[in-house]
Amino acid sequence: MALKITVIGTGYLGATHAAAMAELGFEVLGLDVVPEKIETLSAGRVPMYEPGLEDLLAKHVAGIEGSSGRLRFTTSWEEVGAFGDVHFVCVNTPQKHGEYACDMSYVDAAFASLAGVVRAGALVVGKSTVPVGSAERLAALLPEGVDLAWNPEFLREGFAVQDTLRPDRIVVGVRGSGERAEKTLREVYAGPVGEGTPFVVTDFPTAELVKTAANSFLATKISFINAMAEVCEAAGGDVAKLAEAIGHDDRIGAKFLRAGIGFGGGCLPKDIRAFMARAGELGADQALTFLREIDSINMRRRGQMVEMAREALGGTTFLGRRVAVLGATFKPDSDDVRDSPALNVAGQIHLQGGQVTVYDPKGMENARRVFPTLGYASSALEAVRGADVVLHLTEWREFRELDPAELAGVAAARVLLDGRNALDGERWRAAGWTYRAMGRPTA
Numbered sequence: 398m399a400l401k402i403t404v405i406g407t408g409y410l411g412a413t414h415a416a417a418m419a420e421l422g423f424e425v426l427g428l429d430v431v432p433e434k435i436e437t438l439s440a441g442r443v444p445m446y447e448p449g450l451e452d453l454l455a456k457h458v459a460g461i462e463g464s465s466g467r468l469r470f471t472t473s474w475e476e477v478g479a480f481g482d483v484h485f486v487c488v489n490t491p492q493k494h495g496e497y498a499c500d501m502s503y504v505d506a507a508f509a510s511l512a513g514v515v516r517a518g519a520l521v522v523g524k525s526t527v528p529v530g531s532a533e534r535l536a537a538l539l540p541e542g543v544d545l546a547w548n549p550e551f552l553r554e555g556f557a558v559q560d561t562l563r564p565d566r567i568v569v570g571v572r573g574s575g576e577r578a579e580k581t582l583r584e585v586y587a588g589p590v591g592e593g594t595p596f597v598v599t600d601f602p603t604a605e606l607v608k609t610a611a612n613s614f615l616a617t618k619i620s621f622i623n624a625m626a627e628v629c630e631a632a633g634g635d636v637a638k639l640a641e642a643i644g645h646d647d648r649i650g651a652k653f654l655r656a657g658i659g660f661g662g663g664c665l666p667k668d669i670r671a672f673m674a675r676a677g678e679l680g681a682d683q684a685l686t687f688l689r690e691i692d693s694i695n696m697r698r699r700g701q702m703v704e705m706a707r708e709a710l711g712g713t714t715f716l717g718r719r720v721a722v723l724g725a726t727f728k729p730d731s732d733d734v735r736d737s738p739a740l741n742v743a744g745q746i747h748l749q750g751g752q753v754t755v756y757d758p759k760g761m762e763n764a765r766r767v768f769p770t771l772g773y774a775s776s777a778l779e780a781v782r783g784a785d786v787v788l789h790l791t792e793w794r795e796f797r798e799l800d801p802a803e804l805a806g807v808a809a810a811r812v813l814l815d816g817r818n819a820l821d822g823e824r825w826r827a828a829g830w831t832y833r834a835m836g837r838p839t840a
């Protein structure tokens with residue numbers, strides 16, 4: 398009989414994982430402790446913007462016309478315990494308030510609830526990003542005869558569906574020989590593995606570390622190129638050309654070398670901080686002191702963008718000046734504004750007296766909630782109307798497709814600062830704009 402799967406926690410990770418498991422042919426039951434989320438998902442709707450996810454849900458959620466009916470949602474732990482052969486724990490692990498460490502309360506609560514209902518012989522699989530050592534501790538909370546495996550998730554927002562259905566690797570941490578757990582997960586992932594996805598089996602600590610190591614590496618790559626951007630600013634170089642040139646060395650690779658206002662979002666910043674905190678607890682803090690520098694290079698970018706804007710306005714004050722901000726989300730194709738560099742820059746300028754008007758294709762509602770005192774416009778054109786300077790802070794395709802001549806007609810001054818190195822400077826200059834990108838003083 399085909400395995401029955403439950404997914405605990407239906408945020409970005411859980412909702413996507415649940416839909417993907419149904420797509421792979423399994424019967425799936427998703428649980429969340431927030432009833433509104435369950436209502437929304439049961440109607441085939443997604444509480445966030447994630448390309449392709451709503452279609453995938455609608456294809457499988459029971460009760461929707463034409464669906465496979467393989468996917469249902471509930472708030473009942475009893476139902477989850479009785480249903481599942483395999484339980485995926487996908488709850489979030491935010492940064493603790495006032496410290497770097499990771500807040501494990503949602504994971505702990507999920508394991509406590511699950512432990513009370515899980516059937517003997519079932520497999521529990523942790524997917525949440527956790528400090529190394531957690532799996533060992535959590536395994537002890539499960540009843541005798543219930544196995545645990547750790548299977549970190551590497552999905553990127555904006556590509557969540559694709560990354561879940563066709564991951565570039567599957568990592569499975571098991572305890573002891575872990576044969577039964579490994580066999581079960583090979584069955585769950587038979588589809589992607591059959592299509593060539595590597596399946597890497599490790600012990601618990603290694604599996605937990607793979608996730609934080611991968612995110613630390615990505616953060617390091619971005620901060621490295623942003624450090625080069627700072628040097629290019631000082632030396633009169635062009636960081637985009639530099640990145641292109643070093644990227645041709647396939648040991649370095651061209652990806653994740655886009656200089657700009659840096660990384661944000663719900664993962665990279667908090668994951669590197671939690672990693673540092675955990676290494677400290679383990680007495681290995683020296684090994685990760687470089688991450689402190691990665692974090693500060695990254696945070697400095699936001700201030701540097703603010704200074705570039707101030708300079709563009711004559712170098713003294715933002716008071717009474719109009720600033721158009723294109724982009725509010727931490728990256729394109731997402732409505733997520735958590736720790737968004739774009740919103741941070743907009744906020745700093747606003748708090749210094751600038752009249753900031755923000756436009757974002759999908760992030761307006763979330764941005765308004767986080768920063769209600771900023772000005773918001775219904776289009777890029779409206780944001781730019783009357784602006785003394787325009788800041789391009791999230792690289793949405795919509796912004797690359799803007800007509801520079803049309804915007805030139807409504808702006809008070811034709812000055813464009815590209816905080817993502819993503820616009821075609823030549824096109825903007827041809828329409829009379831002064832185009833300035835970060836780390837490219839002469840480009």
Ligand code: UDX
Nearest residue numbers: 550551552553554653654655659660661662664727728
């Ligand atoms: C990240 C990891 O990529 C993913 O594997 C992990 O599971 C979760 O965290 P995500 O947060 O969705 O995914 O975003 P990602 O695409 O990694 O981008 C993170 C940030 O880095 C964004 O703010 C982006 O704008 C920035 N970035 C990315 C750069 O500034 N330059 C780059 O070259 C690449």
